[in-house]
Amino acid sequence: MASEQAHRWYGTGRWQKRRAHQLRLEPLCQMCLNRGRITAAAVVDHVEPHKDDPIRFWTGKVQSLCASCHSGPKIGPAGCPLDPRHPVYRGSRSNV
Numbered sequence: 001m002a003s004e005q006a007h008r009w010y011g012t013g014r015w016q017k018r019r020a021h022q023l024r025l026e027p028l029c030q031m032c033l034n035r036g037r038i039t040a041a042a043v044v045d046h047v048e049p050h051k052d053d054p055i056r057f058w059t060g061k062v063q064s065l066c067a068s069c070h071s072g073p074k075i076g077p078a079g080c081p082l083d084p085r086h087p088v089y090r091g092s093r094s095n096v
Contacts (some may be wrong), residue, residue, distance in 0.1 A: 003052050014058075019044045022062050029066035031087070041071040047087050063087060 009015055022044045032039040041064030050056040081088055 005052050006050070006057065007058075009054075009057055019061075023064055026064040028064065029069055030063045031065055031069040039066045040069075041065055042067050045070055047090070049088065 023041055027036075027041055027088050029039040029041045043065045045065045046057070047061040047063050048056065050060055
């Protein structure tokens with residue numbers, strides 16, 4: 001769940017421009033593509049959680065996802081996705 005600060009950032013014109021640019025670059029859901037499916041993306045997701053850090057929010061790597069993939073991963077008590085294949089773990093040496 002996004003914090004109050006992050007909700008404000010998502011509501012800015014700056015974010016809307018970044019979102020539109022990302023969806024133009026990658027109009028298909030990256031997670032669906034990895035599974036061999038073609039699905040239009042509707043959401044721009046931070047690959048690494050920004051945790052209210054403005055630098056990570058505005059400059060961190062993002063990916064295009066469909067709404068189902070964006071809301072689908074199950075989150076553990078530590079706030080991390082339980083699926084070790086989730087993009088947040090790319091390049092990580094350890095899993096949850």
